[in-house]
Amino acid sequence: MIGMSQNVPFRTRARTIDHLGREQIADVPTAVSELWKNAYDAYARSVSLHLYGGHKPAAAVFDDGHGMSREDFVSKWLVVGTESKAGGAETDETLRLGLPVRPRQGQKGIGRLSVAAIGAAVLIVSKRADAPFVAGLVDWRLFENPFVLLEDVSVPIVEFDSLESLGSLVEGLRRELLTSVDGPRDQPERAERLQSAWSAFDRLERAQDPSAERTSERIRQLVDLSLPSLAPLEDWGVWKGDSRTGTALIVADINPFLAAWVGRHYGVTADEADAVKISLRRTLTGFSDPYAAEDLALDYRVIVHRNGEIVPVVARDPDFGLGFLRGLEHYVDGAFDEHGVFRGEVKAYGRELGTVEYIPSAHPPTAPRDRVGPFGVCIGAFEPEAGYSTHPPDVHAKIAGRSEAHSGLNVYRDGLRVMPYGRPENDFFKIEERRTNNAGREFWSSRRLFGRLAITRAANPNLRDKAGREGLIDNTAARAMQALVIDLLRRLARDYFGSASEVRKDLLPGIAAENAGAAEKAKAARQRTLTTFRTAVRDRAPVLQRSLTALQAARSRLDAAIVDGSPEALLAVGGPLDDLVTTKGELRLPPKPKKLASFEKTYRSYRDDYSRFAAGLEELRDVWRAETDRIQTEPDPVVARSHLGRNQKAVTDLLVRWRRDIAAMLDAEQARVAESIESDLKEFYKRAAPLLGELEEGRISLSHALGQMDSLREQLTERFAGVYDPYLRSVKQLSEGIDLDSALTFADARQDTLEVQLGRIQALAQVGISVEILTHELNTLNRRLERALHGLPQAARDTAEFKDADEARRELVERLRFLSQMQVSEGDARREINGKEILDYVGRFFERGLSDRKVSLEASAAFLAVRFSEFPSRVLPVFINLINNALYWVSDAPERRIRLGVSEGAILISDSGPGVDPDDVPNLFELFFTRRIRGRGVGLYLCRQTLAAGGHTIEYVTDPDRRDLSGANFKISMRDGIDG
Incomplete structure (x- = not known):
């Protein structure tokens, strides 16, 4: 009736949930942080975010908090702005799991909506100590439809007693989820509203982007694909039996920025993905206060599961606080x-x-x-x-x-x-x-x-x-x-x-x-050495390229002279060759610093070109000399005298230039030192003279003036000694013919090497201790695992999965058995070892690796007949290390071969890989030197040390004529030789 008042309630669109959740969250790290805070409020001791790769990347958040019952899930988790956050009441003691009272982090009761920023759909599974399991399924895209009323969206939930039954129950949850799109059959009025709302949303999306996939279809596809998958639950502490209570959130169709962690970019650029990774690390690494005096007793981490690897990318840093x-x-x-x-x-x-x-x-x-x-x-x-x-x-x-x-x-x-x-x-x-x-x-x-x-x-x-x-x-x-x-x-x-x-x-x-003491000066000297070296490479590179061109031109002229048989033309080539010899000397580089970083590639390119130039020039000069001797018409002494004159001139010109440059530098340096000393001569008087005036005016006593003068003398003497004594010593060393440049380069290289080695030796020692502990623990765990596996029902033992797991266990044990043979012990005895035994041993050890990488391991008849006496623990690790290295380097080679042979009375291990760069050969057996990605540089060092203990030697073969295959070749010479 007109004029009468009426109470009309607010009606809420489902879109409100999207506004409060996904659209409110600033970014993914903040969303994860909110979910972790919920775990803190649930008195969890640990919370983690797991990211899974595969065809459909997924995410999961696990905690071991007090969990939820069905009533908790319905009355709290599914209620936005629940009163439990607004009130100040403490959590019941039975739910605190033995922990002290924690101040509540949640304020508004909407933090759980942050999961929408992580992925489109979430399966929530929770277990409270005094209640059955509860599970619910939410697809947040239901709340993107502006035409749907919130009251028409329902969340399917189910109670169950054991996780084993969840697989069959979750199918029902997925079917029930679609009733929020198609409407329930038993509620025709609601079904009509929903179908009308989703039809309107489909038309709206089609008008905005005709090619885009409809939201309703994406929801149906997720259900059809049986997502979210239950597989991640195997990493949940409750599933594994490590915890009696907790909550798991399994998320499907995850945010592209999270998918980038497992190799899927989905329209996100590499730069954007890297930025989010950095932000996630920075944000979550400091999730809890590292500077607090009292530990929060909350362990948190982010773990990436990718290509069979489990990689923690975020965790509390115990050394930071x-x-x-x-x-x-x-x-x-x-x-x-x-x-x-x-x-x-x-x-x-x-x-x-x-x-x-x-x-x-x-x-x-x-x-x-x-x-x-x-x-x-x-x-x-x-x-x-x-x-x-x-x-x-x-x-x-x-x-x-x-x-x-x-x-x-x-x-x-x-x-x-x-x-x-x-x-x-x-x-x-x-x-x-x-x-x-x-x-x-x-x-x-x-x-x-x-x-x-x-x-x-x-x-x-x-x-x-x-x-x-x-x-x-x-x-x-x-x-x-x-x-x-x-x-x-x-x-x-x-x-x-x-x-x-x-x-x-x-x-x-x-x-x-x-x-600014000696260390700083040494650092500056190292930097000057590096700068000088880089400048030399850059300045001489163009000259080297012109010289290579000139060498080719000289070769053409020499070939033409030989064809023509003209002595005059042949002798005319000698001048350009002599010029190239002079240039060769000028193209030599100063001593190479130990570390070149990114400049290493530029240097190696120059080095290879210079080697090609030097070898080509020497070859050309040999040909020129031979042809000159063959077809020359003038007497030998005349030719030799002419050659002597050219060489003498070249040497003289070089020395005269050096004398001129050194004299000019010495003159300039002498003038600088003289000027510096002249200035320092006045320093004492300039600073001490004012004391006389103060003394005459009676402002200071005689003893004070004398004391000040003595103190000033000591200060200046110490300062000047720090400048001129080292200078004098350096000049004296130069006068005695000591090469300070080479000495400094060697000292710098040695220092760099020692600093790196010192930093890693402690880690290596810890590795040794860890291996001893792990060997014992792994054997113990194997016995437990074997008993547990074979205690399973026969039906389980007949499955392919069981057989695969048991095979993996046996292979692990076999690896341990192999490694135990390499362990030196009191019971290890010297005995005869033959080549066939070694081949069989390493063949079994690397059987899977050789097969997977399609690498052939072969041995010559001479190697199979080899016999020598030694401790197995001294020899077998050497072959394991060498073949392991070869297996790595031949994996990308066109031909994949590893060969055991005999050469010059020694054992030869060779491969068809890229071989060792000539610059790396001197460092090859140094501790921690490696070119392998994620290598530690320990294997070859241990090979040399182990063999040396028995008087044997190992070397890298550089002569191409002494190699068996084209790649790396290692020669082992036994102390008493090899029979066979």
Whole structure:
């Protein structure tokens, strides 16, 4: 009736869920973080994201929290904005799984919707201790239809007692899911609404993009493909029996950025995929507060399953935490109280400077709805230049390396990270903005800063998350916290760390002077050597190419002269050849540095061209000399005298040029040294003379003046000695004929080698210990596995899968048995070993590898007849290592052969691979030298050491005439020879 009031409720479209979930989430890392926070609220001890490759990439989130019953799933998980998040009640003790009370991370009851940003469809499986399993299936694309009412979308769920029965039940869930598209048969009114809504959505999508696949069809296809697959559940702790409770989210049709981890890009560029990988690592590596004094007892990780490999890409870093932060040269640790006053400890340039207190420049708000509340701050930083850092160069480099993944000023609430603070693109505390005004004065840099703000829900209730879980709501409290931190950073920079601080002015010159010692000079010398070498290669490369062209022209002239039989034409070729000999000397390179990095390829190209030029020139000169001797018409002495004159002139010209260049350099250097000493001669008088005036005026005493003069003399003597004594020693060494350039190059190469080896020797020692432990553990586990497998029902043992698993177990045991023969023990005895035994041994060991890679392993009759006496533990590892290397290198060769033979009374192991680069041969048997991808460079070193213990030797054969196959050839010479 007109004029009468009426209550009309809001009606909600299904699209609202999409708005609250997928569209609100900023990115994939934030979505994962939200789901992990839900696991934290469920008192999980571990939570993980798994990414699976294959035809249809999938993802899974597993936790071992308290799980859900059917009632929990219906009344909480499927209720958006549930009251459990709004209330302050603690979780029941029976659900805390023995853990202390955790502050709730969820605020709005919509975090679970983040799963929509990970993938289109999710199968939720959960187990609570006092309830059966529950499973539900959601396809988030149901909520993209703007014509569907939320009340018409239903989520199929099922209860069951054992995971084994889930396979048959999930088919029913998939069928039920389609009732939200086609409508249920027993509800004609709802079915009509749904069919009409999806028809309207199909028409809308067709109008927007006629070629695009309809959302309704994609939902049906997923069901038809029986996705999400149940296979990932095998990695869930509840499925494996490691946990009694927990929740698993199996996600299908995953986000393209996640699919990129397992090799599927789906329209995402490689650069975009790399950016998301970096973001995921940076975001989730710092998921929990690493600087907290108390451990959250939550283990988290991201694991990629790809091509049979299981690779953890994100995990808590045990070496990164409060201890790391306190070890930095700059460190601040304190807290703001409820009035905004900061109190804390400060360390600058490695020195503890005590407690500081800062009263805020502007008092923060105190109204209950606006106040910030107390919060903690800890920050560490390091100097950008190693020369001004108190950290040793190697430590400085490691810290700089860590900054790639861990730098930034993060915010943590109750121990878990608040996004997006601390990310490179976020500048909430205006650190980078201030640096653009004056980088030195402001000091702080997001990429050189590690730290966090620690807020809590109890102490900072007004610091609330945005609906999109990406940052704090921009309210008075958030702005006040921002202002307090900005003020603190500016004052710390001005008082302690920045270019305007007196502390920096007092301490930095001494640090810089200390660092500018012998190590820094050696580094500069190494850099000069590298620069000189690179410059020489670049400058001489064009000359080398012209010389190769000239060599070809000389060859053509020589061929023509030989054909014509003209002595004059033949002798005329001698001049160009002599010029090329002179050029050859000029094209020689200075000593090669140990490390060339990316320049190695350029150098090797030059080296190969130079070798070709030198060999071609020598060959041409041999031909020229022979032909000159054959067809020359002048007497031998005349020809020889003419040749002597040309060679003498070439040598003389070279020496005269060197004398001129050296004399000019010495003259310039002598003038520089004279000027430097002339200036230093005046230094003492210039600084000591003013003391006489002060003494005459009575401002200082005689003893003070004399003491100052003596002190100044000591300072200058020490400074000048550090400059001129090393110079004099270097000149003396040059006068004694010592090649400082070669000596420095050798020392640098040796130092680089030792530094690398020292860093890896500890790892190698640990590997040895680990092998001993693993050998014992693997044998024990094999016995358990064998008992368990053969305890299965006969029906299971008759399956192909069981036989494959048992075969893999037996093969593992066989490998262990082979390896045990190589282990030196007290029971190992010297005995006769023959070639056939060795061939059979390595053939069985590498049987699968040889077969899979289609490599032939062959032996000559002479090798099969070889006999010698030795410990098996001394010989068998050598053949295993050598054939393992050969198997790697021949895998991509057109012809794949490995051959065992005999040559010159020694054993020869050869392959048809690419062989060893000539530059690598001298380093081949060094510990940790390798050119293999993911190689460790231990095998050949151990081969040489093992054989040397018995008086035997191994060498790499470089002479092509002594090789059996075209690739790598290793010759083993036994101490007492070989019979056969």
